[in-house]
Amino acid sequence: MPVNCLRILRQIAEINSLFPVVFSFILAYHSIEKESNYYFFFLKKIQLMFTLSQLEFYRTKPKRLIIYLQRLLVLQPAGCMCPSCGQTRRGTLRLRPYAQLSDGYCLHCPKCQSNYSVRFHSFFSRSRLPLLTLCKLLVYFSQRLTTVQISQLLTIPRQTISGIYSWVRGAMHTYLQAHPIFFDSDEVVEVDEKWMHSIYYYNERGEAVPAHWIVGIVSRSSGKCYIEVVLERTKAVLHKLIRERVGPGATIISDEWAGYQGLEDQYDYKSVKKWKRGKHSYPCTYTQETTLGEEIEVHTNTIEGLWAELDSHVHASRGWGAAYMWAVLAEFMYHKARFDFLVALQP
Numbered sequence: 001m002p003v004n005c006l007r008i009l010r011q012i013a014e015i016n017s018l019f020p021v022v023f024s025f026i027l028a029y030h031s032i033e034k035e036s037n038y039y040f041f042f043l044k045k046i047q048l049m050f051t052l053s054q055l056e057f058y059r060t061k062p063k064r065l066i067i068y069l070q071r072l073l074v075l076q077p078a079g080c081m082c083p084s085c086g087q088t089r090r091g092t093l094r095l096r097p098y099a100q101l102s103d104g105y106c107l108h109c110p111k112c113q114s115n116y117s118v119r120f121h122s123f124f125s126r127s128r129l130p131l132l133t134l135c136k137l138l139v140y141f142s143q144r145l146t147t148v149q150i151s152q153l154l155t156i157p158r159q160t161i162s163g164i165y166s167w168v169r170g171a172m173h174t175y176l177q178a179h180p181i182f183f184d185s186d187e188v189v190e191v192d193e194k195w196m197h198s199i200y201y202y203n204e205r206g207e208a209v210p211a212h213w214i215v216g217i218v219s220r221s222s223g224k225c226y227i228e229v230v231l232e233r234t235k236a237v238l239h240k241l242i243r244e245r246v247g248p249g250a251t252i253i254s255d256e257w258a259g260y261q262g263l264e265d266q267y268d269y270k271s272v273k274k275w276k277r278g279k280h281s282y283p284c285t286y287t288q289e290t291t292l293g294e295e296i297e298v299h300t301n302t303i304e305g306l307w308a309e310l311d312s313h314v315h316a317s318r319g320w321g322a323a324y325m326w327a328v329l330a331e332f333m334y335h336k337a338r339f340d341f342l343v344a345l346q347p
Contacts, residue, residue, distance in 0.1 A: 055132060055135050055136055055139070058132060059132060062103065062104050062105065062131070062132075063095070063104075063105060065131055065132060065135075066095065066103065066105055066118050066131070067095070069124075069131070069135070072342055073342075073346045074122060074123060074124070074342055074345050074346055075118055075119065075122050075124065076093070076107065076118070076120060076121055076122060078092075078093060078094055078095040078107065079092045079093065079094075080092065080093055080107075081093070082109040082111065082112060082114060082116075083116075084109065084112050084114050085109060085111045085112040085114070092109075093107035093108065093109055093116065094107065094108050094109075094110065095107060095108075095118070096108045098115060101117055101118075102128070102130070103117070103118055103119070103130075103131060105118055106118060107120070119131075122345075123167065123168075123171065123345040126164070126167050127160075127164060129156070129160070133154060133156070134164070136153075136154060137150060137154060137156070137161065137164060138168070138342075138345075140153065140154075141165060141168060144313070144335070147161045147162055147165065166327065168331075168344075168345070169327035169328070169330055169331045170327060171344040171345055172327075172330045172331055172334040172344045173326065173327060173330035174344070175334070175339070175343065175344040176330055176333060176334060179339075180245075181224060181225075181226045181245065181333060181337060182245060182246075182247070183217065183219055183224075183226075183245060183246045183247060183250060184247050184250065185247035185248060185249040185250050186249075186250070187219050187220075187221060187222070187246075187247075187250050187251070188219070188220045188221065188250070188251040188253070188290070188296055189217050189218060189219050189220070189246060189250060189251070189252055189253070190217070190218050190220065190252075190253045190254065190300050190302045190303040191215070191216070191217050191238075191242065191252055191253070191254045191260070191303065192215075192216055192254060192255065192300055192303040192304070192307070193213055193214070193215050193216075193230075193233045193238075193257070194213070194214050194215075194216065194307050194310075195212055195213060196211075196212055196213070196214055196325075197212070198210070198212075198322040199211050199212065199214065199229055199322050199325045200229070200322050200323055200325070200326070201229045201230065201231050202229075202326070208323065209231065210322070211229055211230065211231050213229070213230050213231070213232065213233050214227055214228065214229050214230065214329075215227070215228055215230055215233065215237075215238065215241055216303055216306055216307070217241075217242070217245055217246065218302050218303050218306050218336075220302050222337075222338075223336060223338075224333075224336055224337040224338070225306055225332075225333055225336045225337075226245050226333060227310075227329050227332070227333060228241060229325075229326070229329075233257070233259055234259055235258070235259045235260075235261065235262065237259075238259040238260060239259075239262065239263070242263065242267075243266070246267065248266045248267065249266070249267065249268065249291070250267055250268070251267070251268040251269075251270065251290050251291075251296065252267045252268070252269050252270070253269075253270050253271070253272065253298055253299070253300060254269075254271055254272070254300065255271065255272050255274075255300060256271050256272065256273070256274065268290050268291045270288060270298045271298075272284070272285075272298055272299055272300050273298075285297055285298065285299040285301075306336075310332060313328070313332055314328065
């Protein structure tokens with residue numbers, strides 16, 4: 001695309017209501033089909049350009065930035081009840097200037113004359129960085145930039161960024177526990193196991209037990225996935241995990257590992273056949289009809305691509321500690337499910 005055209009699009013993207021028009025124009029220019037891989041790639045890039053330009057607009061307007069974050073529900077909205085004086089209508093908090101705070105504004109209670117930071121009971125209360133800097137950091141995090149890259153862009157120490165990232169990943173893990181990932185009965189999913197060099201399995205008592213196996217389930221249609229750490233890949237463990245996450249009647253595709261035998265009772269189970277060539281064996285892709293009358297290709301390329309993407313995500317940050325992999329997996333699943341990034345940060 002010509003450089004002048006991109007400059008015009010950046011200027012247009014500063015207007016919130018015209019963002020869908022700009023995005024539709026770029027899709028039409030590049031002849032990109034909706035819901036394709038390139039569609040989501042361009043969506044992320046244009047959203048990044050749009051969000052950063054919008055944040056620059058709030059650089060000299062701190063009050064508008066606070067109101068914007070309150071509308072996104074990541075800050076306590078003006079009008080919420082005062083925690084000191086109770087539930088009276090007069091006790092609702094109001095936004096007003098307050099020079100003693102770094103943000104320049106506070107939430108004031110007209111009844112008890114109490115002042116609260118605009119960050120109280122929110123994700124932003126964990127840091128003393130300016131709100132604008134924290135917003136940019138979250139935008140870069142949503143685009144999966146590493147701490148080294150963000151440290152160079154925002155001139156912030158890597159330790160500070162790592163601490164904030166830990167809070168965000170913890171919020172994503174909490175959100176996934178409250179909203180578990182589930183695969184419907186009409187979906188086609190692929191299941192596979194992967195050996196990890198060092199990872200911890202947390203039992204019912206919260207004790208960390210060294211483990212080496214993770215089990216992944218991925219949907220071919222939506223791309224969402226679920227990954228869980230297991231101590232062993234036995235038949236009992238695999239069947240329990242699949243029954244908890246996949247609806248009865250769904251089409252499940254896996255390799256010929258013996259632990260998947262017996263899934264035919266509740267699912268339309270298909271295994272990838274292998275053909276041998278000398279001492280090596282290779283998966284053989286073939287076409288077969290499902291119970292719903294739809295012809296599909298039986299292979300595990302989707303789940304193998306998921307493992308490759310997970311490896312690149314881990315190696316991009318030069319590896320992670322075994323005790324921290326649960327947070328990395330939560331972030332990976334959250335992004336793959338395409339959940340709204342700011343929902344997990346809402347108080």
